[in-house]
Amino acid sequence: MKILMVCLGNICRSPLAEGIMKAKVPENFFVDSAGTISMHEGKHPDKRAIKTAAHHNIDISTQKSRPITKADFDTFDKIYCMDIDVYEDVISKTRNEEQRQKVSLFLEAAGDHKNAEVPDPYWGDMKDFEEVFQLLDRGCEVIKKQILA
Numbered sequence: 001m002k003i004l005m006v007c008l009g010n011i012c013r014s015p016l017a018e019g020i021m022k023a024k025v026p027e028n029f030f031v032d033s034a035g036t037i038s039m040h041e042g043k044h045p046d047k048r049a050i051k052t053a054a055h056h057n058i059d060i061s062t063q064k065s066r067p068i069t070k071a072d073f074d075t076f077d078k079i080y081c082m083d084i085d086v087y088e089d090v091i092s093k094t095r096n097e098e099q100r101q102k103v104s105l106f107l108e109a110a111g112d113h114k115n116a117e118v119p120d121p122y123w124g125d126m127k128d129f130e131e132v133f134q135l136l137d138r139g140c141e142v143i144k145k146q147i148l149a
Helices: 013-024 047-055 084-093 126-148
Strands: 002-007 030-035 078-081 103-105
Touching: 002 013, 002 084, 013 030, 013 047, 013 126, 047 126, 078 084, 078 126, 084 103
Parallel strands: 002 030, 002 078, 078 103
Antiparallel strands: none
16 A cells, blocks of 8 residues: 655645654555645645654654655555645546545544644644644554554
8 A cells, every 4th residue: 555645845744644654554555745836845744843743752853845746656555645735636636536525524424524734733733733733643543554454
């Protein structure tokens, strides 16, 4: 199983989701993350995301931001988007229905119907990063159970 987590810049939400999911699934799973923009390409995750993950014994410090590519739609089995704008951008890059079927809103896939979007903590503080971590952790747990069922 190959899973891709996607947010806007690939420095806050999707690197956290990648790290959390990697910690939950068997080693034969491949989990990666990407962004819909290339503004931070090659950069490590936001220092606050790294610190928040480390607080939960997850190391995301070596991840590097990259934009989503056309090849990702062939490579990955599941593509989870952190918010509606990202979802719409990712869907617009698909070439056929098979690829569109791989793309989901992360929280919707995780069964959280009161929150459609994982909030972007970039403009917030450490408390916002911790809240996003907890939201992603709960979502990854549900998605893991769905995939392994």
